[in-house]
Amino acid sequence: MTPSDLPPALVADRPAAADRAFVTLVTNAAYLPGALALLRSLRLTGTGADLAVMHRRLDAAQQDQLRALGARLIRAELLDTSEAFDVAHARDALHARAAFLRGAKPDFHTPLDNFVKLRLWQLDYARCVFIDADALVLRPVDRLFDFPEFCAAPNVYDGLDGFGRMNSGVFTARPDPATFAAMMAHLDRPGVFWRRTDQTFLQDFFPDWQGLSIHHNLLQYVWTHMPALWDWGQIRILHFQYEKPWEDHAKVPALRPLIDLWRHVAAGGTMPDLMALPAPPVPA
Ligand code: UDP
Numbered sequence: 001m002t003p004s005d006l007p008p009a010l011v012a013d014r015p016a017a018a019d020r021a022f023v024t025l026v027t028n029a030a031y032l033p034g035a036l037a038l039l040r041s042l043r044l045t046g047t048g049a050d051l052a053v054m055h056r057r058l059d060a061a062q063q064d065q066l067r068a069l070g071a072r073l074i075r076a077e078l079l080d081t082s083e084a085f086d087v088a089h090a091r092d093a094l095h096a097r098a099a100f101l102r103g104a105k106p107d108f109h110t111p112l113d114n115f116v117k118l119r120l121w122q123l124d125y126a127r128c129v130f131i132d133a134d135a136l137v138l139r140p141v142d143r144l145f146d147f148p149e150f151c152a153a154p155n156v157y158d159g160l161d162g163f164g165r166m167n168s169g170v171f172t173a174r175p176d177p178a179t180f181a182a183m184m185a186h187l188d189r190p191g192v193f194w195r196r197t198d199q200t201f202l203q204d205f206f207p208d209w210q211g212l213s214i215h216h217n218l219l220q221y222v223w224t225h226m227p228a229l230w231d232w233g234q235i236r237i238l239h240f241q242y243e244k245p246w247e248d249h250a251k252v253p254a255l256r257p258l259i260d261l262w263r264h265v266a267a268g269g270t271m272p273d274l275m276a277l278p279a280p281p282v283p284a
């Protein structure tokens with residue numbers, strides 16, 4: 001395959017080097033530290049898959065940082081959605097209509113950008129595993145390429161109700177222009193509102209999403225809110241949903257061991273012995 005196999009909305013810096021790829025998304029420089037740490041963690045697993053970064057609004061030096069870690073860079077346009085869709089999903093409009101009550105979103109989080117994730121289905125790979133830029137891979141996960149489309153994990157972080165909702169931070173997919181076209185037709189219809197953007201959309205589009213365990217997308221709030229679920233022996237991918245580990249935020253002290261782990265890998269360290277890490281504090 002060559003970069004010319006991609007549609008005009010996607011511009012790659014080189015051809016694909018494998019037919020499988022781990023894919024992430026960086027639509028502004030605020031997510032760059034996350035993507036760099038994610039790439040480092042993937043490289044530590046020794047995977048032979050491509051590491052692909054769909055990006056927007058990164059300058060040449062920022063792109064070089066990703067390339068230096070072996071990433072294939074693919075510049076991605078916003079989706080070609082209607083003005084009504086864009087107005088409904090603008091940051092302030094979305095936050096007013098569907099406030100985030102269970103955790104804080106960083107200022108740089110831009111809801112409309114999240115939908116660029118769907119361009120994964122336009123990529124020139126046979127199989128993809130998407131991973132949010134704010135996640136860290138702790139153990140090899142190549143076997144996810146043998147999972148069918150579409151598998152995701154539940155959005156478990158502060159209660160059992162989370163098992164009924166999907167989290168779109170990690171999922172398996174098979175790019176296909178026909179699937180992408182079907183998605184666009186379902187996504188942008190009069191009056192439609194996806195309160196948690198791509199996540200709400202993907203759960204609706206793939207109602208049979210429940211293929212991954214919580215350990216393939218373990219959310220950082222499990223540490224503080226549901227410590228009984230924490231198992232360093234099981235966890236494959238740790239996901240820093242809401243507040244980001246490269247920011248200073250109010251929950252840093254409570255999440256200290258997780259943030260230290262992220263910062264260690266981000267600084268170029270090797271994966272520590274996970275079994276030697278502390279267990280979460282259990283409330284009395
Ligand atoms: N993202 C991005 N720019 C944005 C918002 C999101 O590039 O303005 C990408 C990035 O890969 C990020 C993912 O979409 O990890 C989902 O957003 P986020 O992780 O902030 O959501 P959360 O996991 O907190 O729900």
Ligand code: MN
Pocket residue numbers: 132133134135169239240241242
């Ligand atoms: Mn995330």
